[in-house]
Amino acid sequence: MATHEVTNQPPPRVDVDELATNLPLLEGVRRHDASWALEELQEVGRLVGSADLQADAAAAHRNPPVLRTHDRWGRRVDEVDYHPAYHRIIGEAVARGAHTAAWADPRPGASVARASTFMMFAQVEPGHACPVSMTHAAVPSLQLSPDLAQAWLPRVLSRDYDPVLGAGKGSALLGMAMTEKQGGSDVRANTTRAVDAGDGTHRLTGHKWFCSAPMSDAFLVLAQAPEGLSCFLVPRALQDGTRNTFRIQRLKDKLGNRSNASAEIELEDTVGHLLGEPGRGVRAIIEMVARTRLDCVLGTAAGMRQSVAEALWHARHRSAFGATLVDQPAMTGVLADLALESEAATTTALMLARAHDADQDHEDDVALRRLATAVAKYWVCKRGPGHAYEAMECLGGNGYVEEFPLAMRYREQPVMAIWEGSGNVIALDVLRTLAREPRALKAFEAEVGRAQGGHRLLDEHLRRTGELAARLTSAPPHEAAAEARRLVEALALALQASLLVRLSPAAVADAFVASRLGPAGSHLYGVLPRGTDTAAILARH
Template sequence: MRESILDTHTVFNQSPIYGGHNNWVSDPLLRRIVGEVPAEVRKGLEAHGMWAGHYETYELARLANRHTPSLRTHDAKGNRLDLVDFHPAYHAMMRKSMSAGMHCSIWDDDEAEQGKRNLLRAARYYMTSAVETGHLCPITMTNAAIAALVGTPQVAEEWMPRVRSRKYDPSSNPPIKKSAITIGMGMTEKQGGTDVRANTTRAEALGDGLYRIVGHKWFMSAPMCDAFLVLAQMSEGNQTGLGCFLIPRILPDGKPNGLRFQRLKDKLGNRSNASSEVEFHGALGQLIGEPGRGVSTIIEMVTLTRLDCATSSAGLMRASVAEAVHHTRHRKVFGEKLAHQPLMTRVLADMALDVAAATALSMRLAASFDRAREDGAEAAYSRLMTPVIKYWVCKSAAPLIGEAMECLGGNGYVEDGNLARHFREAPVNAIWEGSGNVMCLDVMRVIARGGETLNQVLDMLEADLGGRSAAKTVEVIRTAAGMAGGDIGSARILTEQLALTAAGAELKRLGLGEIADLFVETRLGGLWRSTYGMLDNRHDTAKIVDMLYPER
């Protein structure tokens, strides 16, 4: 067709729309970490990676975040509804993630995943986070809630068959009438979220294991979950202190259970996921765990959600740098592709090192969960390194994604693409399940209570780091731990040093050669930097980018 004289220009020198890739096949590091698995498992990972990288999945992610959830408190006649409407794209994402078992697979008895259940789930979660993270909130909470439910057998017997079902059911029917259910949590109140012992929501015993719950929660995400684990104060007889209660949203007779949603939060990111303010008007709940020991009941649940925060952040980081690499391999400036220009290559390689570290750390933590029951050193690693890894990986995401946006210029800043959404999404994982200072305080508590926990972990890190400098690096951490013991204000120094050392050790253990050496040299070797791109010309930075982001 001949060009019209009215045509103003021809579009050229734009990178192709990002997508149409396989998040499993295109990620050599993830495949190396997962290692050997049965053929059926590998095929499942490849299929999931294909879905996560498909153009249609990116479109679902865009729609779910553009058309945000809306709350309907009342019907046309003034009757309470307390329903949240989601775009069909959100339900499509939920349906896929639940069919993949990300809400329950670590609790299944599938022999094919034996010994790697947490690691394999983390791999799927990581690949999914690269495209859309908001819908993963109820997935995460349901997976973690099972840890609390299994401690109360009579409740678990009733709820577990539908919690472990993979047939997504978004209806507002009673749980007993649904094909599958999701479970949320409510801990934070207006007066605070970190110090849950200050909660004012109260529970009144009714007999037969039932309690009436009166109070509120300031943040309760995924309000269309079928039930919620909620902390409330107990004050009957010897039953004092916080208890943990399972509160269904809909009662067995189909009537609402006194959960009145006040409004949905207008959040910076995580917009496909609804986060509500809720009041409990005499809601009925069952006690989970022991009376007055609600905090102990939710400890393992919190640990599992922190792993997901780190894994999600790593997935966002991977997706952002992958898109930056994709763009710079196609875009020319001054007649040469950006990816071939030294300044850009060093920025990409520098970012790729942190993505590799975040990925390796998140997966290493998941693997420690798999091995903790049989291996004391792995149990020590999971206890100490959960807050360490959550701290560093989640905090690394926002600045890295900001740098990746710069690689695309204005194309990275607009909402038509993916990076603006990833950037808005990044901060929430550093806030959820304990912000940075809370993670540092948890690190100090584990060290103070754990006896040999720190030494067990440091012995593992020293062995994996190897070389003449390993002992010196570990000694620096011991010194930092001693300082933090006397000066809690320095706990961030210890936490970050632990994270960087653990990342270097894991990259070494994985046999990543030049990638591991360069990470250790630049992150642990004392070379100061405040932005990406500070690598010197001794290193083949183009090779590093190609190793971690092979061309398709």
């Protein structure tokens, strides 16, 4: 029927190059010593933009994992069944080194190349990124115990993917199980117990409220040993081929992150291998947490990129009131503002990735990345949900429909802010870092100070932020805690603005600084200073 003729609807956004069309990401790869990886990154960009992989991403989201506690004969198996599309995506991500390429081949820019791969895959399908991230982040914890590192690192560094649980596999993905129902972020309140078995292992008994990616091959688990809270590596399969006791009680029915399983698990006399020193579990896990926090920033930036790409695609192909949407001044402002946020997140993420490279090992480098990663994790991840919503609104009713990806993205972004320390946890961590490690603030101020003189509003913001940091580091704890969020937000904007002033075109830097630091800014997107070169901003996206 004539009424069913489809007009003025954008074509599918498929078979696009997700690297070549993302100039801030491409420039960052070149800027941060990762040009040697461009050939493989270009292949990844074409792969994740292909119609086939995007169809797999949609299928993995529509068909969430299903818990299978017993087999047909009544034997306990505690397995999670995923849609084949999920396995295809994570298999491709592992084959491209999105998990541990930076550890397998450490060199300048290695973490940037790995971060870029991770971001492009997470842009299209975010759920699989959870076990990929945890496997990457677990490596420094494994290295605390040479015998375990010798046994597990070759498997963790492998680019093969095998979803079947078993002891004889040549590859492995790792997960974590730290939080408990009575403790949450207060992991020292954990009640899971570890008893020395006398054979070089421990036996763990307890209940974990959140266990991410329960079909991983092993998990980092916190438990109370006689010496205090300790960290253990808990394999799903034992060396003799039998299954370790790992009872999956239920899968969490989550708001988002639907393609990835999260579970409650019960441990009973479960075999665990001590990682690091007994009683030093937090120390053993802290490096893993630092790197998963970085991946929260990467994942949020990836989601922002998807939001901008989909909103711009729609606006460039749809007309209303005699012009394409992208050329309507009100819409142009919204799109340009969303692009600014995305570029700031991407630029920050890649700077942090470079700071995590093996050659960035000076005390000042370590102090800077510790503080800057927490600051960025707080701010970038909190900006994610609102960014996704505004991009969804650019598509109108189509954005609210599940057949388009932005409804999924809107539900996905909050997990990055909650996982690995929600807002208050991160803000208080920043205060502790400033109190315990004065070097961190000095290194941070030196980093943002590289943009000194580049913009009057930024100079004023840096001065105010320095005064606030100095006051809170010497204030009583309750007073500092009450203003912790204000400080972290100021630090985050200082970092983002300084990077854009130094590294991005003037149109981008001027608009970002004026709208985020100046009196012309707003709490909502689309309120940009008069005279903003929106065309130059959007041309980069």
